[in-house]
Amino acid sequence: MNHSFENEGLCAVPAIEYRNVYKRFDRTDGKSLRVRRGRKGEDKIKKQGENSFANAEASAGALKEESGFFAVNKLSAEIRDGELITILGSSGCGKTTLLKMTNRLYEPDGGSILLFGEDIQKQDPVQLRRKMGYVIQQAGLFPHMTVEDNISVIPRLLRWEPARCRDRVTELLALVGLEPEQYRNRYPSQLSGGQQQRIGLARALATKPRVMLLDEPFGAVDAITRLNLQNELLRIHRETGGTFLFVTHDIHEAFRLGNRVMIMNGGKLLQMDTPETIVRKPADPFVETLIRSAMDQERFWNSSITFARESDK
Amino acid sequence: MIKFMTRHPEKIYIPLLEHIELVFLTLIISVVIASVLTLICLQNERLSLWLQQLLGVVYSIPSLALFAILIPVTGLGRTTAVIALTAYNQYLLLRNFTTGLNEVDPAVTDAAKGIGMTWLQVLTKVQIPLAKRALFAGIRLAVVSTIGIGTIAASINAGGLGTLLFDGLRTMNMARILWGSMLSAGLAIVTNALLKAAEERL
Numbered sequence: 108m109n110h111s112f113e114n115e116g117l118c119a120v121p122a123i124e125y126r127n128v129y130k131r132f133d134r135t136d137g138k139s140l141r142v143r144r145g146r147k148g149e150d151k152i153k154k155q156g157e158n159s160f161a162n163a164e165a166s167a168g169a170l171k172e173e174s175g176f177f178a179v180n181k182l183s184a185e186i187r188d189g190e191l192i193t194i195l196g197s198s199g200c201g202k203t204t205l206l207k208m209t210n211r212l213y214e215p216d217g218g219s220i221l222l223f224g225e226d227i228q229k230q231d232p233v234q235l236r237r238k239m240g241y242v243i244q245q246a247g248l249f250p251h252m253t254v255e256d257n258i259s260v261i262p263r264l265l266r267w268e269p270a271r272c273r274d275r276v277t278e279l280l281a282l283v284g285l286e287p288e289q290y291r292n293r294y295p296s297q298l299s300g301g302q303q304q305r306i307g308l309a310r311a312l313a314t315k316p317r318v319m320l321l322d323e324p325f326g327a328v329d330a331i332t333r334l335n336l337q338n339e340l341l342r343i344h345r346e347t348g349g350t351f352l353f354v355t356h357d358i359h360e361a362f363r364l365g366n367r368v369m370i371m372n373g374g375k376l377l378q379m380d381t382p383e384t385i386v387r388k389p390a391d392p393f394v395e396t397l398i399r400s401a402m403d404q405e406r407f408w409n410s411s412i413t414f415a416r417e418s419d420k
Numbered sequence: 421m422i423k424f425m426t427r428h429p430e431k432i433y434i435p436l437l438e439h440i441e442l443v444f445l446t447l448i449i450s451v452v453i454a455s456v457l458t459l460i461c462l463q464n465e466r467l468s469l470w471l472q473q474l475l476g477v478v479y480s481i482p483s484l485a486l487f488a489i490l491i492p493v494t495g496l497g498r499t500t501a502v503i504a505l506t507a508y509n510q511y512l513l514l515r516n517f518t519t520g521l522n523e524v525d526p527a528v529t530d531a532a533k534g535i536g537m538t539w540l541q542v543l544t545k546v547q548i549p550l551a552k553r554a555l556f557a558g559i560r561l562a563v564v565s566t567i568g569i570g571t572i573a574a575s576i577n578a579g580g581l582g583t584l585l586f587d588g589l590r591t592m593n594m595a596r597i598l599w600g601s602m603l604s605a606g607l608a609i610v611t612n613a614l615l616k617a618a619e620e621r622l
Contacts, residue, residue: 210534212530212533212534233536233537233538234536235536236533236534236535236536237535237536240535241531241534241535243527243530243531243534244527245527246527246531247525247527247528247530247531247532247534248528248531249528249531249532249545249546249550250525250528250550251549251550260535260537260545261535261536261537264536264537264541307531310535311535320534
């Protein structure tokens with residue numbers, strides 16, 4: 108297969124293993140919060156926008172508490188090779204923090220994270236990140252580069268031959284469902300939000316990483332585009348066979364995409380199981396509430412449809 | 421005035437060239453120092469704030485006073501002038517450089533870091549290209565302010581268009597005063613316009 112990852116094949120070791128990982132945000136520790144000090148400090152936090160939502164949330168939380176709080180609290184989990192895991196939780200539950208610790212954008216305060224059995228703390232952060240794809244909410248494309256340059260940025264840093272870069276871009280654009288010749292020379296500002304997100308996905312897949320980290324990638328696109336992108340993501344996951352970690356606060360998205368779902372609240376892992384098992388046997392009152400709220404919504408839609416049909420008669 | 425120019429052309433073009441030389445020399449040294457300071461400031465928020473306040477204080481010292489303070493240390497002449505002008509520029513440059521680089525959308529720099537760029541690659545491939553206008557605007561401001569303050573450098577024997585001005589004032593020679601003021605103002609205005617045009621083409 109064209110798009111398959113290197114070193115494919117089932118591994119006995121888990122792709123990612125979290126062992127008692129915790130991360131504490133302290134109100135005096137500006138560095139880990141990434142809050143910029145200064146007169147305009149508050150504005151800067153807001154300017155970071157939706158993507159760094161967790162940062163803003165974390166800092167807001169940190170200001171409330173005297174001695175800091177745990178964004179991720181003694182979390183342990185195992186993710187098998189080739190799984191598509193969705194991490195579900197409301198804002199500030201630690202899901203983005205967990206993801207950012209996985210590629211060392213954040214450093215955990217304790218515990219360890221193993222990638223295919225190797226401790227990531229012992230690896231060079233830059234090399235580690237190049238082994239993983241990373242997609243964020245507003246795509247974070249480089250506005251001064253064309254689509255082609257955006258996608259091939261890491262391959263070029265790795266000094267791939269120009270022809271190989273070009274071929275890879277063609278392959279990736281086709282993979283994410285965009286006509287290569289039509290889009291490769293455009294700039295991000297000439298693309299719709301959904302298209303930008305596809306390019307973000309293509310860029311992350313460029314070096315065929317075995318692990319993909321996706322931080323609410325479809326959070327800022329409209330419902331129809333989102334549905335399309337979800338279908339594409341499932342197809343891409345099937346075609347590439349990598350391990351995907353997908354953070355979302357949308358329960359429908361989480362249950363639709365994940366072959367297992369991690370539900371987090373207050374930095375703790377409440378339940379991690381297949382969507383069916385979670386619905387049948389919620390392990391925690393919070394999970395139960397979550398599912399009930401989703402069902403209530405469902406009931407609203409169903410009753411509206413019946414109502415509409417009846418009034419048609 | 422025209423007679424003055426035809427009779428003593430060297431009294432006009434030599435100060436002009438001296439002035440340009442002074443500005444150029446100051447600019448190169450300033451940008452090098454400011455770049456180093458910017459790199460340090462990007463690593464350390466607290467130091468950055470502290471340094472900007474310090475440079476703000478330096479910037480608010482009147483130029484004649486700053487020249488006077490430096491004379492016992494470095495004596496009369498161009499060296500002193502370059503040191504003082506460079507000190508002034510640091511405030512303008514550092515402020516524009518740091519805000520320009522920090523203004524780059526964090527989503528973009530986060531993504532750059534997250535897909536595996538080193539901090540130097542994030543800086544050179546993402547932050548600087550995206551902030552180049554702000555960086556260039558800082559340089560333009562610094563150049564124009566150096567041209568202006570540079571005229572006062574003549575008072576400590578550093579040459580330049582200020583010589584023409586001060587000589588003219590001392591001897592009440594209208595032609596010299598006019599040439600001196602027109603050329604220094606003209607130099608500042610033309611340079612500003614040229615650099616601004618260049619900035620817009622970036």
